[in-house]
Amino acid sequence: MLKLRDGIIELYRKVATSLPPDVEDALKSAYIIEENGSNAKQALSTVLENILLARETSRPICQDTGVPVFYVKVPIGLSQVELKDTIIESTRIATEKIPLRGNAVDIITDKNTGDNTGKGFPVIYFEETHDSTLTIDLMLKGSGCENTGQIYKLPVEELGAERNLEGVRRCVLDAIHKAQGRGCPPYTLGVGIGASKDQVTRLAKDQLIRKLTDTNGAPVLADLEKRLLNEINQLGIGPLGFGGKTTAIGVKVGVNHRHPASYFVDISVCCWANRRGRLIW
Amino acid sequence: METKKIKLPLTKEDVLGLNVGDMVLITGQLVTGRDRVHKFLFNERPRKEEIPFNLDGAIIYHCGPIIRKSDEGWRLIASGPTTSMRVEMYEHWVIGEYGIRGIMGKGGMGKHTLGALKKNGCAYLHTISGAAVYLAERVRKVIDGWKIDDFGIAEAMWLFNVEDFPAIVTMDAHGKSLHDDIEKTSYRELLRLIGL
Numbered sequence: 001m002l003k004l005r006d007g008i009i010e011l012y013r014k015v016a017t018s019l020p021p022d023v024e025d026a027l028k029s030a031y032i033i034e035e036n037g038s039n040a041k042q043a044l045s046t047v048l049e050n051i052l053l054a055r056e057t058s059r060p061i062c063q064d065t066g067v068p069v070f071y072v073k074v075p076i077g078l079s080q081v082e083l084k085d086t087i088i089e090s091t092r093i094a095t096e097k098i099p100l101r102g103n104a105v106d107i108i109t110d111k112n113t114g115d116n117t118g119k120g121f122p123v124i125y126f127e128e129t130h131d132s133t134l135t136i137d138l139m140l141k142g143s144g145c146e147n148t149g150q151i152y153k154l155p156v157e158e159l160g161a162e163r164n165l166e167g168v169r170r171c172v173l174d175a176i177h178k179a180q181g182r183g184c185p186p187y188t189l190g191v192g193i194g195a196s197k198d199q200v201t202r203l204a205k206d207q208l209i210r211k212l213t214d215t216n217g218a219p220v221l222a223d224l225e226k227r228l229l230n231e232i233n234q235l236g237i238g239p240l241g242f243g244g245k246t247t248a249i250g251v252k253v254g255v256n257h258r259h260p261a262s263y264f265v266d267i268s269v270c271c272w273a274n275r276r277g278r279l280i281w
Numbered sequence: 282m283e284t285k286k287i288k289l290p291l292t293k294e295d296v297l298g299l300n301v302g303d304m305v306l307i308t309g310q311l312v313t314g315r316d317r318v319h320k321f322l323f324n325e326r327p328r329k330e331e332i333p334f335n336l337d338g339a340i341i342y343h344c345g346p347i348i349r350k351s352d353e354g355w356r357l358i359a360s361g362p363t364t365s366m367r368v369e370m371y372e373h374w375v376i377g378e379y380g381i382r383g384i385m386g387k388g389g390m391g392k393h394t395l396g397a398l399k400k401n402g403c404a405y406l407h408t409i410s411g412a413a414v415y416l417a418e419r420v421r422k423v424i425d426g427w428k429i430d431d432f433g434i435a436e437a438m439w440l441f442n443v444e445d446f447p448a449i450v451t452m453d454a455h456g457k458s459l460h461d462d463i464e465k466t467s468y469r470e471l472l473r474l475i476g477l
Contacts, residue, residue: 039302039304039449042304042449043409043449046409046412046415046447047409047411047412049412049415050409050411050412050413050414050415050416053414053415053418054413054414057414059358059359059413059414059417060347060358060359060413060414061359061411061413061414062359062361062411062413063344063345063346063347063358063359063360063361063413063417064345064361064363064413065347099347099349099358100347101345101346101347101359101434101435102433102434102435103435105433111433112433112434112435112436114433114434142411144363144364144387144388144410147364147367159475159477160475160476160477169475170475173471173474173475174471174475177467177468177471180388180389180460180463180464180467181387181388181389181410181460181463182364182366182387182388182389183364183388184387184388184410184411231474234470234474235467235470235471235474236463236466236467236470237463237467238463240387240407240409240410241387241388241389241407241460241463242407242449242451242459242463243459243462243463243466271410271411272410272411273411
């Protein structure tokens with residue numbers, strides 16, 4: 001597990017100090033379309049310069065290196081207990097070495113452990129796979145944006161949101177209006193729809209692993225994603241909330257079957273520093 | 282958009298000369314404070330002389346930096362802003378009590394803070410969210426920290442020496458808030474988009 005440990009530390013470094021190409025490209029496109037002389041354009045110019053500086057100097061793009069969220073696809077026969085131990089050890093070393101900010105705070109004592117490990121910290125989701133390779137996706141989820149997430153129980157009368165995808169559309173727009181610029185736009189949104197609160201919250205976050213350039217396999221959801229992206233950008237909140245044309249760079253929707261009595265919609269908001277990466281072992 | 286160079290500590294006149302939309306470049310000693318610092322100041326109400334840094338005319342920067350201790354002193358790695366709205370319930374009191382002239386962070390603040398800005402002569406400065414390396418390059422030195430053991434590195438109060446640290450005035454001492462304006466126009470758009 002020693003080599004894997006080093007691989008995970010390097011994955012941490014890559015994810016903390018650089019952005020995936022699809023995200024960086026989307027931010028560059030946003031810079032181009034914002035008006036010359038606007039605060040939005042100036043802000044995006046600084047954001048892009050910061051991305052370059054972080055990569056060149058191997059320092060974290062954002063001082064909030066977030067809650068590390070691992071999605072691990074484990075081949076049959078590989079021990080999840082050992083993998084968990086390796087991830088926790090890698091987290092301690094990566095926090096010291098890169099360095100990352102210690103973000104794990106004990107609820108009872110209010111003390112920060114300083115090394116990004118604690119109860120349920122980092123977040124690790126395992127899934128067994130028939131594949132022979134181990135695949136580890138890591139997301140460093142900033143908490144300014146995490147705080148702007150919302151959950152809705154449809155129907156919502158004030159929004160005229162019924163139990164259908166039109167109702168979902170209304171909730172997502174409402175959530176972004178509520179978020180304003182507090183979670184560092186341009187945002188990437190993960191939307192999860194289904195039967196229970198815990199499940200849709202997880203499903204919404206799962207969507208943030210998808211590339212901005214992918215297309216939803218269900219045409220009706222692909223249309224909804226496209227429409228929502230276009231409409232969110234009509235809200236005028238803009239980069240960093242300064243006003244402008246780019247409030248979001250991606251919307252991804254995931255669905256599960258629901259119970260006849262329930263229609264939950266969760267919206268997970270990710271800041272412009274949409275930091276994710278993959279290690280295949 | 283006008284760029285103004287401002288030097289710390291700020292006077293009331295300096296602040297009254299700032300308007301929403303101005304770009305500022307800050308030079309001087311900047312004090313950080315986020316959730317824990319605000320909660321502490323509000324609940325424990327320490328006297329000015331009990332705080333090791335001078336807060337008269339200061340800017341409080343909502344920032345939880347990455348800092349490591351080295352042989353040469355504190356080494357700053359990254360220092361962008363954190364969401365200001367979380368300290369809305371404390372900030373109006375802090376501004377009045379300690380003579381603060383500037384609040385810096387991201388995302389803007391609410392009506393209690395806006396009222397305190399006008400009443401006391403203070404401005405809210407929005408710096409570049411997430412640009413943590415870019416902004417750390419504008420910090421010349423981390424002079425000292427306070428409450429490091431109690432609050433941890435991310436939540437301690439730090440004293441930074443900064444040069445040409447960039448921000449945009451988004452709430453001024455004249456009662457204007459860019460965040461209020463954007464909230465209102467985005468609400469109109471929301472109602473249009475959902476047909477209400």
